[in-house]
Amino acid sequence: MLENKKKHSGDYFVNLIKSLTGEILKASDQISYDRKIPDQLLKNMTRSGFFRLLVPRKFGGYEIDFIKYLEIINIVSMIDASVAWCLNQNNVLGTLAAFMPEKLALEIWNDPETVLSNGPSINSTAVILEDGYRISGRWDFSSGFQHANWLVALTTVINPNNTSDEREEIRNMLLRKKDVEIVDTWDVNGLRGTGSFSFIADEVFVDHSKTFIEGAPPLHSGPIYVIPKALMFSSGFATVALGVARSSLNYAIKLANEKTPSKQVMLRDQQSVQREIGKLEATYRSAKAYLDNAVSELWESSLLTGNIAEPFKADLRLASTDAIRQSISIVDGSYSLVGSNAIFNFNPIQRKFEDIHAISQQVQGRMEHYDSVGRFFLGMEHKGLF
Numbered sequence: 001m002l003e004n005k006k007k008h009s010g011d012y013f014v015n016l017i018k019s020l021t022g023e024i025l026k027a028s029d030q031i032s033y034d035r036k037i038p039d040q041l042l043k044n045m046t047r048s049g050f051f052r053l054l055v056p057r058k059f060g061g062y063e064i065d066f067i068k069y070l071e072i073i074n075i076v077s078m079i080d081a082s083v084a085w086c087l088n089q090n091n092v093l094g095t096l097a098a099f100m101p102e103k104l105a106l107e108i109w110n111d112p113e114t115v116l117s118n119g120p121s122i123n124s125t126a127v128i129l130e131d132g133y134r135i136s137g138r139w140d141f142s143s144g145f146q147h148a149n150w151l152v153a154l155t156t157v158i159n160p161n162n163t164s165d166e167r168e169e170i171r172n173m174l175l176r177k178k179d180v181e182i183v184d185t186w187d188v189n190g191l192r193g194t195g196s197f198s199f200i201a202d203e204v205f206v207d208h209s210k211t212f213i214e215g216a217p218p219l220h221s222g223p224i225y226v227i228p229k230a231l232m233f234s235s236g237f238a239t240v241a242l243g244v245a246r247s248s249l250n251y252a253i254k255l256a257n258e259k260t261p262s263k264q265v266m267l268r269d270q271q272s273v274q275r276e277i278g279k280l281e282a283t284y285r286s287a288k289a290y291l292d293n294a295v296s297e298l299w300e301s302s303l304l305t306g307n308i309a310e311p312f313k314a315d316l317r318l319a320s321t322d323a324i325r326q327s328i329s330i331v332d333g334s335y336s337l338v339g340s341n342a343i344f345n346f347n348p349i350q351r352k353f354e355d356i357h358a359i360s361q362q363v364q365g366r367m368e369h370y371d372s373v374g375r376f377f378l379g380m381e382h383k384g385l386f
Contacts, residue, residue, distance in 0.1 A: 010064040010065040010068020010069065013053060013062070013064060013072055014072055018075060020045070024041065031083065032082070032351065034193075035193060036193065037193065045087075046113040047112060047113070049061075050072075051091060053072070054066075054091050054224055054232075055094040055095070055097045056097055056225075058220065059097050059109040060109045061097065061109065063224060066223070066224055066227065066302075070235060070236065070295060073087060073239045075243075077240040077243025078243040078247040081191060081244050081351075081356075082192065082193025085194050086144040088233070088236030088239070089144055090116055092229055092233055093116040093152055095225060095232065096116070096152065096172065098220035098225040099172075099216060100172070108174070111149065114150060115147055115149060116150050117150075118139065119140050119141045119142035119143075119196070120141060122138040122139065123138065124136065124138070124139065125137060126155040126158065126206070128157060128158070129205070131207065131208060132205055132210075133157065133171070133205070135153065135203075136201055137200070138183075139153055139198060141196045145195055146195040146197070147195075150176065151174070151175040151176070151180065152173070152174060153173040154173075156169075156170055157170070170214040172212055172214055175201065175204065177199075180199040181200040183197060184197055190354035190355045190358025191358040191359065223302040223306070226308055227299075227302060228308075231313060231316050231320070234364040235294075235319075237320070237362060238327075238364065241323055241327035242284070244355055244356050244359070245356070246284060248330065248331045248349055248352045249280055251334065251338070252280075252333075252334035252337040256337065276333060276336075280330050283326050283330055284326070284327075284330050287322060288323070290319045291319040294319035297312055298315070320364060321364065321365060321370065322370075324359060331352055331353055331356040335349055335352075
Protein backbone atom coordinates (compact mmCIF):
# COMPACT_ATOMS: atom_id res chain seq x y z
CA MET A 1 0.00 0.00 0.00
CA LEU A 2 2.83 2.38 0.90
CA GLU A 3 4.67 1.54 -2.33
CA ASN A 4 1.48 2.09 -4.34
CA LYS A 5 0.99 5.50 -2.72
CA LYS A 6 4.60 6.41 -3.46
CA LYS A 7 4.10 5.58 -7.13
CA HIS A 8 1.03 7.81 -7.18
CA SER A 9 3.04 10.77 -5.91
CA GLY A 10 4.15 13.73 -7.97
CA ASP A 11 7.72 13.41 -6.67
CA TYR A 12 7.94 9.91 -8.11
CA PHE A 13 7.09 11.19 -11.59
CA VAL A 14 9.30 14.27 -11.27
CA ASN A 15 12.28 12.01 -10.59
CA LEU A 16 11.23 9.60 -13.32
CA ILE A 17 10.95 12.28 -16.01
CA LYS A 18 14.41 13.56 -15.10
CA SER A 19 15.75 10.11 -15.96
CA LEU A 20 14.13 10.35 -19.42
CA THR A 21 15.40 13.83 -20.39
CA GLY A 22 18.49 12.41 -22.12
CA GLU A 23 16.33 10.16 -24.28
CA ILE A 24 14.02 13.06 -25.16
CA LEU A 25 16.95 15.33 -26.06
CA LYS A 26 18.53 12.65 -28.23
CA ALA A 27 15.26 12.23 -30.13
CA SER A 28 14.53 15.97 -30.63
CA ASP A 29 15.60 16.16 -34.28
CA GLN A 30 13.63 13.03 -35.13
CA ILE A 31 10.59 14.37 -33.24
CA SER A 32 10.65 17.53 -35.34
CA TYR A 33 11.30 15.72 -38.64
CA ASP A 34 8.69 12.99 -38.15
CA ARG A 35 6.21 15.36 -36.43
CA LYS A 36 5.61 12.87 -33.63
CA ILE A 37 7.19 11.29 -30.59
CA PRO A 38 9.24 8.25 -31.73
CA ASP A 39 7.58 4.91 -31.05
CA GLN A 40 10.05 3.64 -28.46
CA LEU A 41 10.13 6.90 -26.52
CA LEU A 42 6.34 7.07 -26.65
CA LYS A 43 6.07 3.51 -25.33
CA ASN A 44 8.48 4.32 -22.51
CA MET A 45 6.43 7.38 -21.56
CA THR A 46 3.00 5.77 -21.81
CA ARG A 47 4.05 2.61 -20.00
CA SER A 48 5.59 4.76 -17.25
CA GLY A 49 2.28 6.59 -16.79
CA PHE A 50 3.13 10.00 -18.21
CA PHE A 51 -0.09 10.25 -20.23
CA ARG A 52 -2.39 9.45 -17.28
CA LEU A 53 -0.96 11.75 -14.63
CA LEU A 54 -4.33 13.48 -14.07
CA VAL A 55 -6.62 10.50 -14.66
CA PRO A 56 -8.51 9.33 -11.53
CA ARG A 57 -6.78 6.49 -9.68
CA LYS A 58 -9.88 4.31 -9.88
CA PHE A 59 -9.42 4.19 -13.66
CA GLY A 60 -5.72 3.37 -13.54
CA GLY A 61 -4.43 6.94 -13.40
CA TYR A 62 -2.29 8.72 -10.84
CA GLU A 63 -4.23 11.90 -10.03
CA ILE A 64 -1.04 13.68 -8.95
CA ASP A 65 -0.67 17.06 -7.28
CA PHE A 66 -1.26 19.79 -9.90
CA ILE A 67 1.82 21.77 -8.87
CA LYS A 68 4.01 18.69 -9.32
CA TYR A 69 2.32 18.06 -12.64
CA LEU A 70 3.37 21.49 -13.90
CA GLU A 71 6.90 20.84 -12.63
CA ILE A 72 7.01 17.81 -14.93
CA ILE A 73 5.80 19.91 -17.87
CA ASN A 74 8.48 22.50 -17.07
CA ILE A 75 11.28 19.91 -17.04
CA VAL A 76 10.24 18.49 -20.41
CA SER A 77 9.66 21.91 -22.00
CA MET A 78 13.27 22.91 -21.42
CA ILE A 79 14.31 19.89 -23.50
CA ASP A 80 11.62 19.72 -26.21
CA ALA A 81 8.59 22.01 -26.44
CA SER A 82 6.63 19.66 -28.70
CA VAL A 83 6.82 16.75 -26.26
CA ALA A 84 5.85 19.05 -23.37
CA TRP A 85 2.95 20.45 -25.40
CA CYS A 86 1.61 16.97 -26.15
CA LEU A 87 2.04 15.94 -22.52
CA ASN A 88 -0.06 18.87 -21.37
CA GLN A 89 -2.70 18.58 -24.07
CA ASN A 90 -3.14 14.84 -23.66
CA ASN A 91 -3.03 14.88 -19.84
CA VAL A 92 -5.63 17.63 -19.52
CA LEU A 93 -7.87 15.60 -21.81
CA GLY A 94 -7.26 12.71 -19.42
CA THR A 95 -9.23 14.58 -16.76
CA LEU A 96 -12.33 13.89 -18.87
CA ALA A 97 -12.28 10.43 -17.29
CA ALA A 98 -13.77 12.09 -14.20
CA PHE A 99 -16.71 13.43 -16.25
CA MET A 100 -17.63 10.48 -18.46
CA PRO A 101 -19.63 7.36 -17.56
CA GLU A 102 -17.56 4.95 -15.48
CA LYS A 103 -17.95 2.10 -17.97
CA LEU A 104 -16.57 4.27 -20.77
CA ALA A 105 -13.66 5.49 -18.64
CA LEU A 106 -12.73 1.92 -17.73
CA GLU A 107 -12.87 0.86 -21.39
CA ILE A 108 -10.61 3.70 -22.49
CA TRP A 109 -8.05 3.61 -19.70
CA ASN A 110 -7.84 -0.17 -19.42
CA ASP A 111 -5.27 0.06 -22.22
CA PRO A 112 -1.91 1.08 -20.64
CA GLU A 113 -0.96 2.94 -23.82
CA THR A 114 -4.13 5.03 -24.10
CA VAL A 115 -3.69 8.65 -25.20
CA LEU A 116 -6.51 11.07 -26.02
CA SER A 117 -6.37 13.83 -28.61
CA ASN A 118 -8.90 16.43 -29.72
CA GLY A 119 -9.17 19.68 -31.61
CA PRO A 120 -11.37 22.77 -31.97
CA SER A 121 -14.60 21.94 -33.76
CA ILE A 122 -15.36 23.34 -37.22
CA ASN A 123 -19.12 23.17 -37.97
CA SER A 124 -19.57 19.83 -36.25
CA THR A 125 -23.07 18.47 -35.72
CA ALA A 126 -24.66 15.35 -34.27
CA VAL A 127 -28.10 14.08 -35.25
CA ILE A 128 -29.97 12.16 -32.55
CA LEU A 129 -30.75 8.53 -33.37
CA GLU A 130 -32.57 5.91 -31.31
CA ASP A 131 -29.40 4.45 -29.77
CA GLY A 132 -26.81 7.12 -30.40
CA TYR A 133 -25.78 9.91 -32.75
CA ARG A 134 -24.70 10.39 -36.34
CA ILE A 135 -21.95 13.00 -36.34
CA SER A 136 -20.28 15.02 -39.07
CA GLY A 137 -17.69 17.76 -38.91
CA ARG A 138 -14.05 18.71 -38.85
CA TRP A 139 -11.68 19.18 -35.93
CA ASP A 140 -8.35 21.00 -36.34
CA PHE A 141 -5.11 21.31 -34.32
CA SER A 142 -5.35 17.83 -32.83
CA SER A 143 -2.05 17.82 -30.94
CA GLY A 144 -0.54 14.38 -30.45
CA PHE A 145 -2.85 12.93 -33.07
CA GLN A 146 -0.29 10.45 -34.38
CA HIS A 147 0.20 8.77 -31.02
CA ALA A 148 -3.42 8.94 -29.83
CA ASN A 149 -5.75 5.95 -29.94
CA TRP A 150 -8.95 7.80 -28.93
CA LEU A 151 -10.28 11.10 -30.29
CA VAL A 152 -12.52 13.49 -28.38
CA ALA A 153 -14.87 15.25 -30.79
CA LEU A 154 -16.80 18.12 -29.20
CA THR A 155 -20.06 18.29 -31.13
CA THR A 156 -23.29 20.29 -31.21
CA VAL A 157 -26.34 18.04 -30.99
CA ILE A 158 -29.19 18.86 -33.37
CA ASN A 159 -32.60 17.97 -31.99
CA PRO A 160 -35.22 18.24 -34.76
CA ASN A 161 -38.01 18.21 -32.16
CA ASN A 162 -36.67 21.26 -30.35
CA THR A 163 -38.78 24.24 -31.42
CA SER A 164 -38.01 26.41 -28.40
CA ASP A 165 -35.14 28.78 -27.73
CA GLU A 166 -33.57 26.14 -25.50
CA ARG A 167 -29.77 26.12 -25.65
CA GLU A 168 -28.27 23.50 -27.96
CA GLU A 169 -26.63 20.56 -26.23
CA ILE A 170 -22.86 20.14 -26.61
CA ARG A 171 -21.49 16.62 -26.22
CA ASN A 172 -18.08 14.99 -26.18
CA MET A 173 -18.05 12.10 -28.63
CA LEU A 174 -15.36 9.43 -28.24
CA LEU A 175 -14.13 8.11 -31.58
CA ARG A 176 -11.54 5.65 -32.80
CA LYS A 177 -9.07 6.91 -35.39
CA LYS A 178 -10.30 4.30 -37.90
CA ASP A 179 -13.66 6.10 -37.91
CA VAL A 180 -12.31 9.40 -39.21
CA GLU A 181 -10.49 10.82 -42.21
CA ILE A 182 -7.04 12.16 -41.34
CA VAL A 183 -6.12 15.52 -42.86
CA ASP A 184 -2.38 16.28 -42.80
CA THR A 185 -2.30 20.06 -42.50
CA TRP A 186 0.72 20.25 -40.18
CA ASP A 187 3.28 21.91 -42.49
CA VAL A 188 4.69 24.33 -39.92
CA ASN A 189 7.97 25.59 -38.47
CA GLY A 190 7.14 25.70 -34.75
CA LEU A 191 5.94 22.84 -32.52
CA ARG A 192 6.38 20.50 -35.48
CA GLY A 193 6.70 17.51 -33.19
CA THR A 194 3.12 17.89 -31.93
CA GLY A 195 1.78 16.61 -35.26
CA SER A 196 -1.39 18.64 -34.75
CA PHE A 197 -3.33 17.17 -37.67
CA SER A 198 -7.00 17.67 -38.50
CA PHE A 199 -9.64 14.96 -38.72
CA ILE A 200 -13.04 14.70 -40.41
CA ALA A 201 -16.07 12.60 -39.48
CA ASP A 202 -18.62 12.00 -42.23
CA GLU A 203 -21.90 10.68 -40.80
CA VAL A 204 -20.13 8.47 -38.28
CA PHE A 205 -22.33 6.58 -35.82
CA VAL A 206 -21.44 7.03 -32.14
CA ASP A 207 -23.19 4.90 -29.55
CA HIS A 208 -24.81 6.92 -26.76
CA SER A 209 -22.61 5.14 -24.21
CA LYS A 210 -19.53 6.74 -25.77
CA THR A 211 -20.72 10.30 -25.27
CA PHE A 212 -21.21 12.69 -22.38
CA ILE A 213 -22.39 16.26 -21.94
CA GLU A 214 -19.76 19.02 -22.00
CA GLY A 215 -19.82 21.28 -18.96
CA ALA A 216 -21.59 18.86 -16.62
CA PRO A 217 -20.20 18.49 -13.08
CA PRO A 218 -17.63 15.73 -12.51
CA LEU A 219 -18.83 12.26 -11.57
CA HIS A 220 -15.58 11.62 -9.71
CA SER A 221 -14.57 13.98 -6.90
CA GLY A 222 -11.08 15.39 -6.45
CA PRO A 223 -9.34 18.79 -6.35
CA ILE A 224 -7.99 18.45 -9.89
CA TYR A 225 -11.45 18.09 -11.40
CA VAL A 226 -12.64 21.36 -9.89
CA ILE A 227 -10.13 23.30 -12.01
CA PRO A 228 -11.66 24.45 -15.32
CA LYS A 229 -10.04 22.72 -18.30
CA ALA A 230 -9.33 26.10 -19.88
CA LEU A 231 -7.14 27.04 -16.92
CA MET A 232 -5.36 23.69 -16.93
CA PHE A 233 -4.58 24.21 -20.60
CA SER A 234 -3.50 27.81 -20.07
CA SER A 235 -1.23 27.19 -17.08
CA GLY A 236 0.27 24.12 -18.75
CA PHE A 237 1.01 25.90 -22.02
CA ALA A 238 2.33 28.92 -20.11
CA THR A 239 4.68 26.52 -18.34
CA VAL A 240 5.82 25.22 -21.73
CA ALA A 241 6.46 28.78 -22.89
CA LEU A 242 8.49 29.60 -19.78
CA GLY A 243 10.52 26.42 -20.23
CA VAL A 244 11.38 27.47 -23.78
CA ALA A 245 12.27 30.94 -22.48
CA ARG A 246 14.46 29.59 -19.67
CA SER A 247 16.39 27.22 -21.92
CA SER A 248 16.86 29.98 -24.54
CA LEU A 249 18.24 32.37 -21.94
CA ASN A 250 20.49 29.64 -20.54
CA TYR A 251 21.89 29.11 -24.02
CA ALA A 252 22.52 32.84 -24.50
CA ILE A 253 24.30 33.06 -21.14
CA LYS A 254 26.47 30.05 -22.00
CA LEU A 255 27.37 31.57 -25.37
CA ALA A 256 28.17 34.95 -23.81
CA ASN A 257 30.75 33.22 -21.62
CA GLU A 258 32.37 31.57 -24.64
CA LYS A 259 32.03 33.80 -27.71
CA THR A 260 34.26 36.66 -28.80
CA PRO A 261 32.89 38.41 -31.92
CA SER A 262 35.37 39.48 -34.58
CA LYS A 263 37.40 42.53 -33.49
CA GLN A 264 35.45 42.83 -30.23
CA VAL A 265 35.84 41.77 -26.62
CA MET A 266 34.12 38.64 -25.28
CA LEU A 267 30.33 39.01 -25.17
CA ARG A 268 30.23 38.70 -21.39
CA ASP A 269 32.48 41.76 -21.09
CA GLN A 270 30.21 44.01 -23.17
CA GLN A 271 28.00 46.29 -21.09
CA SER A 272 25.08 46.06 -23.52
CA VAL A 273 25.12 42.26 -23.20
CA GLN A 274 25.31 42.43 -19.42
CA ARG A 275 22.34 44.79 -19.31
CA GLU A 276 20.26 42.68 -21.70
CA ILE A 277 20.94 39.49 -19.72
CA GLY A 278 19.89 41.28 -16.54
CA LYS A 279 16.66 42.55 -18.10
CA LEU A 280 15.77 39.17 -19.58
CA GLU A 281 16.48 37.42 -16.29
CA ALA A 282 14.22 39.87 -14.44
CA THR A 283 11.44 39.36 -16.98
CA TYR A 284 11.66 35.59 -16.69
CA ARG A 285 11.79 35.49 -12.90
CA SER A 286 8.87 37.90 -12.57
CA ALA A 287 6.66 35.95 -14.99
CA LYS A 288 7.59 32.59 -13.43
CA ALA A 289 6.97 33.85 -9.89
CA TYR A 290 3.58 35.28 -10.82
CA LEU A 291 2.49 32.07 -12.53
CA ASP A 292 3.75 29.89 -9.65
CA ASN A 293 1.92 32.03 -7.11
CA ALA A 294 -1.34 32.06 -9.08
CA VAL A 295 -1.22 28.27 -9.51
CA SER A 296 -0.41 27.77 -5.83
CA GLU A 297 -3.30 29.94 -4.62
CA LEU A 298 -5.81 28.32 -6.97
CA TRP A 299 -4.65 24.81 -6.05
CA GLU A 300 -4.78 25.58 -2.32
CA SER A 301 -8.32 26.91 -2.74
CA SER A 302 -9.36 23.71 -4.51
CA LEU A 303 -7.73 21.51 -1.85
CA LEU A 304 -9.21 23.37 1.12
CA THR A 305 -12.68 24.28 -0.12
CA GLY A 306 -13.42 22.05 -3.10
CA ASN A 307 -14.21 25.23 -4.99
CA ILE A 308 -12.35 28.01 -6.80
CA ALA A 309 -13.45 31.62 -6.43
CA GLU A 310 -13.50 33.90 -9.48
CA PRO A 311 -10.52 36.05 -8.31
CA PHE A 312 -8.27 32.97 -8.31
CA LYS A 313 -9.46 32.03 -11.80
CA ALA A 314 -8.88 35.56 -13.10
CA ASP A 315 -5.42 35.66 -11.55
CA LEU A 316 -4.34 32.39 -13.15
CA ARG A 317 -5.75 33.44 -16.50
CA LEU A 318 -3.76 36.68 -16.35
CA ALA A 319 -0.57 35.00 -15.10
CA SER A 320 -0.78 32.34 -17.83
CA THR A 321 -1.34 34.74 -20.70
CA ASP A 322 1.33 37.12 -19.43
CA ALA A 323 3.84 34.28 -19.01
CA ILE A 324 3.37 33.37 -22.67
CA ARG A 325 3.71 36.97 -23.85
CA GLN A 326 6.79 37.61 -21.69
CA SER A 327 8.37 34.36 -22.85
CA ILE A 328 8.24 35.62 -26.43
CA SER A 329 10.30 38.68 -25.51
CA ILE A 330 12.79 36.54 -23.56
CA VAL A 331 13.36 34.17 -26.47
CA ASP A 332 13.57 37.05 -28.96
CA GLY A 333 16.12 38.81 -26.75
CA SER A 334 18.17 35.64 -26.32
CA TYR A 335 18.00 34.99 -30.06
CA SER A 336 19.39 38.47 -30.77
CA LEU A 337 22.27 37.94 -28.36
CA VAL A 338 23.32 34.76 -30.16
CA GLY A 339 23.93 36.70 -33.37
CA SER A 340 23.94 35.48 -36.98
CA ASN A 341 24.52 31.83 -36.01
CA ALA A 342 21.02 31.79 -34.50
CA ILE A 343 19.42 31.39 -37.93
CA PHE A 344 20.95 27.97 -38.63
CA ASN A 345 19.02 24.80 -37.94
CA PHE A 346 22.01 23.25 -36.17
CA ASN A 347 21.67 25.93 -33.49
CA PRO A 348 19.20 24.81 -30.77
CA ILE A 349 17.92 28.34 -30.27
CA GLN A 350 16.50 28.38 -33.82
CA ARG A 351 13.93 25.70 -32.96
CA LYS A 352 13.13 27.44 -29.67
CA PHE A 353 12.53 30.68 -31.61
CA GLU A 354 10.13 28.86 -33.93
CA ASP A 355 8.42 27.04 -31.06
CA ILE A 356 7.74 30.14 -28.96
CA HIS A 357 6.20 31.96 -31.92
CA ALA A 358 3.95 28.98 -32.62
CA ILE A 359 2.92 28.99 -28.95
CA SER A 360 2.17 32.71 -29.16
CA GLN A 361 -0.53 32.08 -31.77
CA GLN A 362 -2.45 29.52 -29.70
CA VAL A 363 -5.67 30.66 -28.03
CA GLN A 364 -4.16 30.68 -24.53
CA GLY A 365 -1.67 33.39 -25.50
CA ARG A 366 -4.09 35.78 -27.15
CA MET A 367 -3.98 39.42 -26.11
CA GLU A 368 -7.77 39.44 -25.68
CA HIS A 369 -7.32 37.66 -22.34
CA TYR A 370 -5.88 40.89 -20.93
CA ASP A 371 -9.16 42.56 -21.93
CA SER A 372 -11.25 39.89 -20.23
CA VAL A 373 -9.28 40.05 -16.98
CA GLY A 374 -9.25 43.84 -17.14
CA ARG A 375 -13.04 43.85 -17.29
CA PHE A 376 -13.12 41.57 -14.26
CA PHE A 377 -10.87 43.88 -12.25
CA LEU A 378 -13.02 46.84 -13.28
CA GLY A 379 -16.09 45.11 -11.86
CA MET A 380 -17.62 44.56 -15.29
CA GLU A 381 -19.05 41.43 -16.84
CA HIS A 382 -16.11 39.54 -18.27
CA LYS A 383 -15.94 37.50 -21.42
CA GLY A 384 -13.35 34.81 -21.92
CA LEU A 385 -11.92 31.54 -20.74
CA PHE A 386 -11.71 31.62 -16.96
